[in-house]
Amino acid sequence: MFIQGSTIGDAETELFNINILERLSLSKIEGLLIRPLKSGDYDRGFLQLLTQLTEVGNVNREQFLNRFHMMRTTGSYYIIVVEDVSIGKIIASATLVAEQKFIHNCAMRGRLEDVVVNNKYRGKHLGKLVVNIVLQLARYLHCYKLSLDCKDHLIPFYESLGFKREPSNANYLNIRFPNENTTEQSHL
Ligand SMILES: CC(C)(COP(=O)(O)OP(=O)(O)OC[C@H]1O[C@@H](n2cnc3c(N)ncnc32)[C@H](O)[C@@H]1OP(=O)(O)O)[C@@H](O)C(=O)NCCC(=O)NCCS
Numbered sequence: 001m002f003i004q005g006s007t008i009g010d011a012e013t014e015l016f017n018i019n020i021l022e023r024l025s026l027s028k029i030e031g032l033l034i035r036p037l038k039s040g041d042y043d044r045g046f047l048q049l050l051t052q053l054t055e056v057g058n059v060n061r062e063q064f065l066n067r068f069h070m071m072r073t074t075g076s077y078y079i080i081v082v083e084d085v086s087i088g089k090i091i092a093s094a095t096l097v098a099e100q101k102f103i104h105n106c107a108m109r110g111r112l113e114d115v116v117v118n119n120k121y122r123g124k125h126l127g128k129l130v131v132n133i134v135l136q137l138a139r140y141l142h143c144y145k146l147s148l149d150c151k152d153h154l155i156p157f158y159e160s161l162g163f164k165r166e167p168s169n170a171n172y173l174n175i176r177f178p179n180e181n182t183t184e185q186s187h188l
Pocket residue numbers: 052053114115116117118121122123124125126127128129149150151153154156157160
């Protein structure tokens with residue numbers, strides 16, 4: 001059963017308008033709900049899922065909601081989640097950040113961020129599914145390109161989805177700013 005919109009918690013706020021997803025061609029998967037992140041996803045294990053990607057820290061409900069509403073206000077964050085309806089848990093997610101530019105006639109650049117699938121659900125093409133949704137969304141929003149950073153071993157995964165390393169333009173440089181509140185530096 002594929003449900004767009006939720007049967008529970010309809011009073012919750014969505015990060016972005018779900019109607020946008022209805023304009024894309026989404027795969028229908030029995031028992032899974034594909035939708036925008038909602039304010040109530042704090043209780044559906046969204047942050048626990050992100051810990052399978054990188055360190056999250058002790059984010060309380062108030063911090064989560066503050067960040068959620070900040071993201072919602074900017075209108076530039078499209079966090080897609082997949083909910084396993086039978087257990088009411090978020091089991092996969094990917095984010096499109098739509099970056100506003102002056103260049104290219106005030107164009108928009110897309111950035112693919114925070115792709116993660118719960119380890120119990122991996123190998124079932126859910127990673128492919130969430131990245132493909134972000135791809136469609138970036139096209140729908142007229143982004144002129146969609147970029148990502150990833151570890152070497154994931155290059156084949158993203159290449160299989162159409163991403164290409166561009167010769168002479170494939171460098172990725174960072175300056176990391178140590179955070180006094182964390183003992184270990186995250187590498188994502
Ligand atoms: C990377 C990740 C999202 C893939 O999710 P998944 O649901 O297991 O992937 P899929 O089942 O959609 O795989 C799609 C294809 O990519 C391949 N693939 C998946 N993970 C891969 C990996 N780590 N390396 C190489 N290929 C990979 C699969 O074999 C599959 O190939 P097929 O189409 O020929 O069958 C998941 O492993 C994950 O959440 N990892 C931890 C978080 C992370 O590293 N995220 C990426 C940050 S850039």
